[in-house]
Amino acid sequence: MRYLPLTDDDRRQMLAKIGVAGIDDLFVAVPRDKLMHELPALPRTMSELEVEREMAKLAGLNTAAGAVPFFVGAGAYRHHVPATVDHLIQRSEFLTSYTPYQPEITQGTLQYLFEFQTQVANLTGMDVANASMYDGSTAAAEAVLMAHRITRRKKAVLSGGLHPQYGDVIRTLAHHGGSAVDTLPPDPTGAEDIAPRIDGETSCVVVQYPGFFGTVRDLEPIAQAAHAKGALLVVVVTEIIALGLLKSPGEMGADIVAAEGQSIGNGLNFGGPYVGLFATRDKYVRQMPGRLAGETVDAEGRRGFVLTLSTREQHIRREKATSNICTNSGLCALAFTIHMTLLGEAGLRRLAEINHANACELADRLGRLKNVEVITPAFFNEFTVRIPANAAEVVEKLARNGVLAGVPVSRVIPGTPECSDLMVVASTEINTDDDRAAFEKALATALES
Amino acid sequence: MIGWRMRSATASDATIFEKRASQMAMNTQGRPTAPGSAGRSEASTFTGNRGLDHEEALIFEIGRADTTGVDLPQPRQVKSRLAGLERRQPIGLPGLTEPETMRHYVRLSRKNYAIDSGLYPLGSCTMKHNPRLNEKMARLAGFGDIHPLAPQSTVQGALALMQALSGYLLELTGMQSVALSPKAGAHGELCGMLAIKAAHDAKGSKRNIVLVPDSAHGTNPATAAFMGYHVKSIPARDDGTVAAEAVKAALTPDVAAIMLTNPNTCGLFEPEVAEIARVVHEAGAYFYCDGANFNAIVGKVRPGDLGVDAMHINLHKTFSTPHGGGGPGSGPVVLSKALAPFAPVPFVARDGEAYKLVEHESEARNGMQPLGRLTAFHGQMGMFVRALAYMLSHGSDGMRQASEDAVLAANYVRASLRDVMSQPFGDQPCMHEVLFDDAWLKDSGVTTLDFAKAMIDEGYHPMTMYFPLVVHGAMLIEPTESESKQSLDLFIATLRDLAKDATTGNDKSRFKEAPRLAPRRRLDETRAAREPRLRWRPPARPEAAE
Ligand SMILES: Cc1ncc(COP(=O)(O)O)c(C=O)c1O
Numbered sequence: 001m002r003y004l005p006l007t008d009d010d011r012r013q014m015l016a017k018i019g020v021a022g023i024d025d026l027f028v029a030v031p032r033d034k035l036m037h038e039l040p041a042l043p044r045t046m047s048e049l050e051v052e053r054e055m056a057k058l059a060g061l062n063t064a065a066g067a068v069p070f071f072v073g074a075g076a077y078r079h080h081v082p083a084t085v086d087h088l089i090q091r092s093e094f095l096t097s098y099t100p101y102q103p104e105i106t107q108g109t110l111q112y113l114f115e116f117q118t119q120v121a122n123l124t125g126m127d128v129a130n131a132s133m134y135d136g137s138t139a140a141a142e143a144v145l146m147a148h149r150i151t152r153r154k155k156a157v158l159s160g161g162l163h164p165q166y167g168d169v170i171r172t173l174a175h176h177g178g179s180a181v182d183t184l185p186p187d188p189t190g191a192e193d194i195a196p197r198i199d200g201e202t203s204c205v206v207v208q209y210p211g212f213f214g215t216v217r218d219l220e221p222i223a224q225a226a227h228a229k230g231a232l233l234v235v236v237v238t239e240i241i242a243l244g245l246l247k248s249p250g251e252m253g254a255d256i257v258a259a260e261g262q263s264i265g266n267g268l269n270f271g272g273p274y275v276g277l278f279a280t281r282d283k284y285v286r287q288m289p290g291r292l293a294g295e296t297v298d299a300e301g302r303r304g305f306v307l308t309l310s311t312r313e314q315h316i317r318r319e320k321a322t323s324n325i326c327t328n329s330g331l332c333a334l335a336f337t338i339h340m341t342l343l344g345e346a347g348l349r350r351l352a353e354i355n356h357a358n359a360c361e362l363a364d365r366l367g368r369l370k371n372v373e374v375i376t377p378a379f380f381n382e383f384t385v386r387i388p389a390n391a392a393e394v395v396e397k398l399a400r401n402g403v404l405a406g407v408p409v410s411r412v413i414p415g416t417p418e419c420s421d422l423m424v425v426a427s428t429e430i431n432t433d434d435d436r437a438a439f440e441k442a443l444a445t446a447l448e449s
Numbered sequence: 450m451i452g453w454r455m456r457s458a459t460a461s462d463a464t465i466f467e468k469r470a471s472q473m474a475m476n477t478q479g480r481p482t483a484p485g486s487a488g489r490s491e492a493s494t495f496t497g498n499r500g501l502d503h504e505e506a507l508i509f510e511i512g513r514a515d516t517t518g519v520d521l522p523q524p525r526q527v528k529s530r531l532a533g534l535e536r537r538q539p540i541g542l543p544g545l546t547e548p549e550t551m552r553h554y555v556r557l558s559r560k561n562y563a564i565d566s567g568l569y570p571l572g573s574c575t576m577k578h579n580p581r582l583n584e585k586m587a588r589l590a591g592f593g594d595i596h597p598l599a600p601q602s603t604v605q606g607a608l609a610l611m612q613a614l615s616g617y618l619l620e621l622t623g624m625q626s627v628a629l630s631p632k633a634g635a636h637g638e639l640c641g642m643l644a645i646k647a648a649h650d651a652k653g654s655k656r657n658i659v660l661v662p663d664s665a666h667g668t669n670p671a672t673a674a675f676m677g678y679h680v681k682s683i684p685a686r687d688d689g690t691v692a693a694e695a696v697k698a699a700l701t702p703d704v705a706a707i708m709l710t711n712p713n714t715c716g717l718f719e720p721e722v723a724e725i726a727r728v729v730h731e732a733g734a735y736f737y738c739d740g741a742n743f744n745a746i747v748g749k750v751r752p753g754d755l756g757v758d759a760m761h762i763n764l765h766k767t768f769s770t771p772h773g774g775g776g777p778g779s780g781p782v783v784l785s786k787a788l789a790p791f792a793p794v795p796f797v798a799r800d801g802e803a804y805k806l807v808e809h810e811s812e813a814r815n816g817m818q819p820l821g822r823l824t825a826f827h828g829q830m831g832m833f834v835r836a837l838a839y840m841l842s843h844g845s846d847g848m849r850q851a852s853e854d855a856v857l858a859a860n861y862v863r864a865s866l867r868d869v870m871s872q873p874f875g876d877q878p879c880m881h882e883v884l885f886d887d888a889w890l891k892d893s894g895v896t897t898l899d900f901a902k903a904m905i906d907e908g909y910h911p912m913t914m915y916f917p918l919v920v921h922g923a924m925l926i927e928p929t930e931s932e933s934k935q936s937l938d939l940f941i942a943t944l945r946d947l948a949k950d951a952t953t954g955n956d957k958s959r960f961k962e963a964p965r966l967a968p969r970r971r972l973d974e975t976r977a978a979r980e981p982r983l984r985w986r987p988p989a990r991p992e993a994a995e
Pocket residue numbers: 325326327573574633634635636666668669710714739741742763778779780
């Protein structure tokens with residue numbers, strides 16, 4: 001087996017050194033009747049070529065996003081990632097290292113985490129960001145728990161514009177952890193009024209920006225309403241590139257920002273691995289989950305970085321930790337920070353402008369179709385359309401015609417007949433005019449037939 | 450071009466270092482956090498660079514807001530539909546051109562230790578070889594470039610892959626079902642414990658205690674507490690394992706579950722595990738097994754045969770998905786028959802000839818009562834691909850051989866060091882990692898930390914230190930199956946040489962000043978925590994700027 005360096009002769013010598021006759025003498029603690037004698041009923045070892053064949057077969061059954069006009073978003077976005085990013089993250093020293101427990105020999109990881117934290121803090125308009133969470137949805141759930149700790153209250157109010165699956169994650173933890181969640185009805189147009197739902201028991205209000213349906217709205221009034229009742233504002237961002245163009249959550253009064261960073265540096269990967277971004281105000285840093293890199297000096301006075309404030313964390317605080325997270329999304333954070341460094345402020349802004357322009361174009365095209373209505377008044381690169389048909393069926397039909405069109409709202413919010421004709425559509429920099437024309441045409445055809 | 454000047458340590462720093470240093474020997478609840486003695490390294494250079502080891506400034510010091518390394522077309526002019534919420538303030542994101550970016554990160558990468566460059570015996574973390582075939586497979590467009598909410602008819606291969614991975618995991622563990630979505634081990638713990646809670650809820654049983662041995666990884670008590678359980682600790686015996694009797698004694702009617710790591714964090718297989726499962730079940734509780742150490746037993750013993758109800762598997766450990774500098778991981782949870790109905794959404798089900806994702810509780814059939822959802826989308830697909838590629842490559846024979854080699858390597862290290870280092874629980878076979886304590890360093894003036902740092906100068910990543918907490922000055926060594934005998938022999942010889950110097954002679958500078966040859970000397974963690982600087986800020990005075 002190509003991955004195993006020991007030879008049979010090595011094994012014999014090693015057993016002799018240990019002083020046992022055979023390998024199973026090292027498994028003496030295993031109850032004899034439980035020790036397996038037969039091999040598991042699985043295929044035997046395969047060559048690299050054979051494995052490639054097997055895997056390629058499965059991969060070939062899927063329609064790659066890059067192969068068709070593609071407009072699917074709803075929490076994961078297809079963007080162009082410069083070749084440099086994927087090359088760099090595959091450097092052995094990044095790829096095959098682990099959590100920087102020994103800072104003297106992991107300054108590479110620690111420095112990029114420090115840079116990542118700064119980028120995330122600046123982008124979200126917050127004071128401080130951690131070294132990553134698993135993804136946006138788990139970051140959002142952690143944000144709610146953090147708000148509970150800070151306010152010593154146990155009720156979260158979720159906007160109807162929050163990604164439904166993010167809501168599901170928050171509700172699952174709340175349900176089993178004994179806290180309350182008040183979820184507003186789906187809000188495709190951004191018209192909901194959250195303020196009346198906030199009361200003296202509310203620990204936080206969770207709003208998404210831009211919303212799940214694409215809506216962009218001012219969060220300041222919500223921040224004020226929350227703060228007036230002693231609650232925190234948690235802002236969720238699933239399309240982080242929007243912040244290249246839009247006011248930051250921090251500017252509008254957010255207390256915690258929980259975001260999905262996949263759009264920058266990371267591919268679609270069918271949902272993971274992604275990278276959760278988590279940022280907050282300085283005063284709450286000790287309630288934060290996750291790892292933090294911090295600056296210090298070494299014994300010669302040279303600047304260096306370490307993991308710090310770990311008294312919040314499970315390996316020190318155990319049952320009193322702020323979270324149980326250990327392994328996070330280090331390499332995805334690296335991809336994020338490299339891509340962000342390549343973009344820089346000027347590049348990010350332009351990328352955001354292109355996204356917005358492309359989405360506006362698409363909205364105009366689709367809005368021209370008979371009985372198709374773009375119902376999102378203000379948006380970044382994603383919006384919701386109402387079509388005169390069942391959206392799930394139409395999306396399926398378009399897929400058969402070679403266009404991956406968007407997400408039918410019913411896929412993520414089942415049992416809402418009022419949403420069955422809604423479809424969330426995204427257009428990023430990857431789309432060409434031809435793509436948009438193909439979408440328009442395919443949709444027109446699908447609606448006619 | 451160095452755009453910043455390094456500050457030197459002040460007198461008050463030095464006092465902190467000394468004070469801390471004197472506390473080190475007593476520290477059992479964690480590792481010391483301040484640098485030891487600070488000798489100067491011999492050669493100093495104008496740049497601060499040392500040959501191949503370059504000093505590298507922060508992107509905020511070398512980048513420029515108007516520079517970009519990505520060429521993008523002029524956006525078309527459109528009437529903005531942003532509700533008047535355009536950003537007006539600068540963000541603070543420096544950019545670099547492509548060659549500058551490449552250099553920055555390549556230089557940073559060279560300050561990292563990695564499996565690919567050396568033995569990485571970080572106990573409990575299974576730093577084994579990461580095959581590049583797996584990277585290649587994960588990047589096939591049919592896996593890497595598919596959207597989680599794309600129509601299911603367009604991702605049948607992905608669902609088939611998830612099914613195949615599930616099949617492998619179930620066969621290797623002997624369990625009933627598997628929840629793939631957890632994002633890492635700790636997330637898997639949450640999943641398994643939520644399934645246990647859901648099972649109790651379904652029976653109307655209200656239990657609020659979870660038993661956790663003191664030797665457990667921090668994520669175990671943190672997970673239990675995260676869900677509102679009280680954590681009650683279980684003592685271990687003198688041999689480092691848990692007695693069924695002790696568990697039985699702790700099993701009051703309000704105990705919901707035990708969280709037991711097997712093989713445990715001391716590197717030992719729990720000999721009474723089956724009996725523990727029996728008494729736990731008898732008391733109406735469930736058995737959560739922390740499967741972080743599964744690499745010791747793949748193809749040797751199946752957790753399902755031991756009475757486990759839920760166990761997470763760290764694909765980034767046992768199944769070689771790269772650790773990536775701290776993640777991403779993946780933590781599928783295998784479940785027993787009793788817990789299977791409570792698995793979270795989403796999961797893959799058969800739909801005639803095709804596969805479908807069950808994404809909502811309301812769509813669940815056949816007695817399934819999903820506990821809810823743990824993450825948006827379906828889990829770490831990129832890791833599923835890599836793990837399956839690992840499994841196919843190894844096959845049943847290769848996987849068993851890998852576990853045997855991992856156990857063999859750890860025992861070889863044990864047998865080769867047992868005369869110079871001390872084992873806390875006597876001389877007995879270990880699993881895939883071997884635990885030493887610091888009793889052998891008593892009165893030497895050298896601590897576990899010093900010893901670890903001296904390993905760095907010898908070109909090794911240190912073992913896991915000061916974990917598990919139950920052992921004083923713990924050193925947990927996990928060589929993995931990826932090392933050749935020659936590599937193990939050099940490692941052993943190095944540790945013997947270090948051990949000799951640590952315990953004989955008066956000059957302990959090899960330890961106290963270590964590391965001397967790494968990109969940085971010991972770092973002042975106390976200072977980092979006391980005056981947290983968690984982000985770069987523009988320098989207050991102009992002199993520090995470019
Ligand atoms: C024994 C043990 N349990 C649980 C975990 C948590 O796993 P993860 O880091 O994947 O969350 C780890 C690893 O870090 C571990 O070593």
